[in-house]
């Protein structure tokens with residue numbers, strides 16, 4: 001802390017922040033977990049998924065993009081907001097083809113883990129069964145667009161951390177798809193399995209080949225601890 | 241053995257079992273002008289959809305995906321696919337730890353699935369008789385009338401599921417077999433917990449076998465003659481013909497016990513087997529190439545496993561095998577109901593195998609996964625609870641499956657199922673009346689081979705059947721729905 005820190009409240013708790021720090025970053029540091037999908041601490045915020053949407057001084061805004069301000073009053077954990085998060089998650093499940101039972105990301109997937117955390121045992125909306133492309137051209141990484149949640153983490157990681165800009169979005173609305181910066185497929189790009197963008201996808205869309213299912217059931221990331229508990233268990237922070 | 245499928249269109253008796261496991265099954269019995277049974281056709285909508293469905297999937301996903309095609313023996317598909325994918329990953333032999341872990345999981349699966357088949361599905365028929373009223377022929381009645389047998393049913397099955405969980409992480413759909421090996425070994429705590437109960441489980445399996453032998457002795461004629469016919473048999477066997485339900489080479493014998501082929505590596509199955517497609521069925525008709533379509537059909541499953549094996553390498557099951565083979569007096573045993581007797585011997589063998597493996601320290605090894613030079617295709621074979629299961633995949637340089645061919649045991653038993661139903665109908669159909677007795681006996685015949693078509697509902701004592709009797713002009717003259 002540089003002496004300019006200030007305080008604001010989140011769900012009635014005092015949270016310390018620095019100028020320029022986003023609400024979500026300050027909450028993470030304070031041990032308060034706000035659900036999120038597109039946010040990643042190593043990336044610039046994008047505000048795509050709206051899961052982190054909170055009441056901020058009485059108005060809805062994304063906690064991942066909104067800077068904290070002195071005296072701000074934030075409400076994150078209430079029934080109305082959590083219900084809206086459930087609707088968003090439900091839509092993500094049925095707009096993609098999420099078959100967790102056979103997905104190699106199961107247990108290590110942020111979308112699935114959020115559904116568990118918010119008590120969604122199974123999607124309640126009808127599946128859209130859209131057709132999506134699989135790109136298995138690359139020797140070490142594959143893209144299964146069936147599970148892409150359009151969070152843009154890969155786009156930001158490739159551009160800002162790897163300096164490559166391999167990915168982008170094409171189309172709009174339901175037709176929006178992850179696009180590759182190449183005429184054809186991933187093997188024509190400079191993409192590599194050691195790129196940050198290869199490991200940052202929250203779901204089973206960009207995955208390293210031949211590593212699937214290697215972690216036994218029960219030992220996968222969210223089998224052991226629910227999503228958000230790493231933040232909530234930080235020393236000094238009180239778990240929810 | 242003659243081809244049973246000559247068509248005459250006098251009357252058609254249709255039996256339509258609704259199923260939640262393998263899709264929608266249906267039996268059609270055709271009568272000739274004189275009202276006699278002309279032929280039986282057993283239709284199942286089954287796995288060819290899955291073969292298409294996994295095209296384009298990445299090869300390491302397949303062992304997890306394909307097990308969803310069966311609710312009763314998912315582990316068999318999981319392991320068969322993993323074995324085929326070993327070949328794709330360039331691994332000819334997995335490590336001893338991986339091999340034994342998979343075997344342990346497989347015998348756990350055989351234990352639970354055979355127990356389900358014997359106790360939950362077949363035992364009401366065997367204990368109460370085939371003519372017993374529907375409300376009596378279910379596991380609930382068995383539990384009430386024979387609580388001891390009910391206890392065996394529950395605990396043997398549960399133990400098998402515990403073995404699967406200990407080796408694969410989950411009781412129903414494990415994910416631990418991956419191309420080139422397994423992802424986990426058997427922890428000492430699980431091993432010790434399983435060791436504690438295996439003696440008891442084995443003794444209950446033996447008591448169940450004794451009970452069945454007693455039933456067979458009391459109703460000898462029925463067990464000998466019900467849906468009886470002779471056939472060829474196919475099974476995996478290990479070195480020197482020893483029973484090996486996990487790995488080995490293919491052996492086929494004829495109805496007199498003569499060897500048709502032997503020592504055939506699973507990857508060469510196509511040199512010996514042809515899968516014929518018939519327009520009226522989604523199910524293929526595999527047969528032995530050298531014998532042709534009419535003579536080459538064969539049976540798989542516990543009866544075939546025993547008929548094909550020269551010996552069993554666990555002592556109690558071997559002693560029981562010798563007694564069992566006496567029925568054939570030097571020839572194979574052919575009776576349809578002998579499937580249940582053979583199934584119980586396989587159950588005992590599985591319990592003995594589990595016991596052996598639980599005392600093998602290799603299961604705690606850390607050398608779990610190997611890799612090698614990628615190949616374009618992989619074939620595997622395993623003896624699933626219902627019999628020989630073949631998985632064959634081709635994979636492109638992108639790691640995507642381009643072609644899959646599965647020969648499942650129900651498919652191999654297709655012709656036998658047709659014959660069993662035809663035989664029963666010949667004996668029990670009279671006139672144009674669809675009787676309860678006829679339905680019961682058809683259920684019993686199908687269930688000797690395969691419970692999958694009726695299991696989900698029969699467990700509650702009912703197998704929904706829609707029976708339609710049509711006259712020569714195709715008009716419905718009788719229709720019964722059995723709930």
Ligand code: SF4
Pocket residue numbers: 097098099100101103104105106107109110111112147203204205
């Ligand atoms: S990506 Fe996640 S939510 Fe989607 S199918 Fe896979 S495990 Fe389930």
Ligand code: SF4
Pocket residue numbers: 147148149150151152153154155178200201202203205206
């Ligand atoms: S591929 Fe993954 S990281 Fe990229 S947008 Fe889709 S879900 Fe997000």
Ligand code: FES
Pocket residue numbers: 035036037038039046047048049050051052053062063064065
């Ligand atoms: S995490 Fe804030 S909008 Fe996605």
